[in-house]
Amino acid sequence: MSQIFFRQTVTYEEFQTPLSLYELHQQIRDELEVAFPENYWVVAEVAQISPDRRKGHCYLTLVDKGEDARQMLAQARATIWSARFQTLGRHFEERTGQPLKAGLKILFQAQVRFHELYGLSLDIVNIDPNYTIGDLARQRQETLKRLEGEGLLEANKALDLALVPQRLAIVSSATAAGYQDFVHQLKGNSFGYTFSTTLFPATVQGNEAPASIKRAMALVAKYQERFDAIVLIRGGGSQTDLSCFDDYTVAAAIGHSPLPVLTGIGHERDESIADIVAHTRLKTPTAVANFLIDRFRETEEHTEGLLDSIRMFAAQQMKLTGDKLERLSLRFTNQTKELLQTNKDKLEQLSRGLLLKPRSYLEAQKHQVSDLEKDISANTKDLLHTRKSHLQELSVCVEGKSQRYLHMKEHELNHLVHCLETEANGKLKQEQLSFTKYSDKVGYCVQQKVQNEKHRLRLLEMSIEANNPEKLLLRGYTLTLVNGKIIKSTKGIKDGDVIVTKMQDGTLHSKVVTINHHDK
Template structure:
């Protein structure tokens, strides 16, 4: 080791001297902000440069804008670009080199060109619009039919926003006395959470889409500095493909986001969104009134016409009735004569038929009676031959027990009293023994 070693402070002092002597000018630098934060009036930035078509950083640096400069640069930037510095913005900065023995190296921001950032924002917006058109969804919302009776409204807004209150007050207290129903789907309406929050609200509305006629996205009051959250591809695609008409009221007249472009209708303010819905329903009401008046007028005209026709028909009725009456009376006379003649002929034919039947009926009846008389005689002889008394007279007997004829001795029990009937009377016996004769 040659010579005495340097302290860290001495080494840093040498670096500071070299930087101040060699980098003593200012430089315009293009970079992307990976972080931007304000502390006690100072703005601290982290700058990066990414590889083309990649998100990989190829360079990083810290930058600072001191309070005395930041107080003038900030309002100018926000007025031109319509938004504050935030991560993801492309910026063009005028910087000078600074090295401090205790805090290290940093670029000190002396100026910011907001037109550069505005141009980059415009390029991004045009790229989103180009992609939406290439997908064929840019005009989808415009092709929807706005419901005539749009009374059930889904509202996407910050719950405590003054604009939401103004919208509801305008809608529910309209001077026409029209009825509306509103349902709030709360969402973040500024900052980095705009896109996921509004998409989530749209998804919740989609789950019960049958309940609503129209969706309103409103951003209540204040500056227009945080409209960048409404210039994203994902949010624009969700709105463009939504099946219900969407009205946006998220900025002032001169501010138009990509979301405004793809929505069914863009208005300036939340109250203007309410007025649009009221005007639509009022126009429908007036149309119905005109239709009612037209219907009443047409019915009156038709009634007058029908009354005139009825009067003319009434005047012709007596004459027509007389003609019809004469014709019908003549027809009835002809029919009566024809019926009487026909009945006489029919009666004569039937009388002749009855006479013939009467002549042929007597022999048939006599023959039938003779046949039946012979059959009765045969039945009487047969019945007489089957008379039990005839059998008894021949010497046969009939044995009964309890009034029933005994055909099988096995049905008798010892001790049973049986009755035996013969030709001249009957007698009783007591069974002492039964015996069944086997066939030989």
């Protein structure tokens, strides 16, 4: 038989007295202060940053994604107190060229803190901007390598920029001073050149800038046939907030662009990746405008130079051609005179020869014509004889064939007549039989119809005879009339009317005294 054992529940009284949550957190804080008494250098990525404008503090969320950027290994809160944030933030921005912001990887020195209410956090006391610079450089190299591998690094430079790019698609901020400067510089050029500008608004600084620029570039590509080039300019703002132009998204959009891209981002430091990928890189929006104006001017000057060269060359060619024509004309005149003189001499010799030979020549021609007439006459007789014989043979042949053909057709005609007569006789006999049959049938039907009509007439006579008024009077019936009309009802009869009553043997005349109507 199986046995059941019960384990006794252990209560907390048998152990130490329980701690409150606050006491537990105090112990954790004390242990952490003992375990981490110093400042530690830590590498992490800034996931979120929230400066406190009022108090001057800066609150960060730090993450560690390890080798695989898609997997988060650790996360912690961090604080830079106002006393340090102003110094550290300014120093970091001066060294790296951009402010402390989300997405940057930083090397910082921090103290481990644990607060009973807020939990674990890090107090940042120092930041090494050199690490971030190196990490940004690494990211930059990776981006350039990726663009090169995809064939986008030199793609835009390979496009041909129009000699005079007048139709410009501008990717910039609508309210930016840089955009206004660019348009003002173009419109107010001293040469009177005309440019057509179309703004495709985009955010050109901050975290939203890469996606915004990409959308604007894609929109320009949809209407590429309307433009000669794209101008990507930075519309003012902080000189340090330029990281979006090192973003792969912006560079790839430039590399995929079907139009040449001119950049005027407005910074003096090393060129951005967008500058490297673009067709032409200039420092400022105004510099881009001057580049376009200068290109217009250079093209105009080059064209004018070509026109001058063409005019000069044409004048030289006309002079050379005139001299050559003059020499040719003189040469042609001399050769013509020589040729005319030579032909004149030949004609004179020929004329003298003709005067000496006409009689002998005519006699020879006469004999030739006579011989030719004889030959023609003989040949004509032979030909006529041959044709006559041929026609006689053909006539005999045609006559024989005609007689045979007529005999054959006569036989066919006789046969056809015989067939028609036979068929007509048969048809006539059938029609005669049919006529006889229908004639007998019609006679019988007429006889029946006459008998039926006679019988119907006898019946009508009997009916009329039976309804004769005289016979009705013989049976005891009378006829009552008023004014010559038979009375069928008391309606229409009034006192004093004379009523005529006809009987078998006489007529009665009565006068109406009283009328009694019977209800139905």
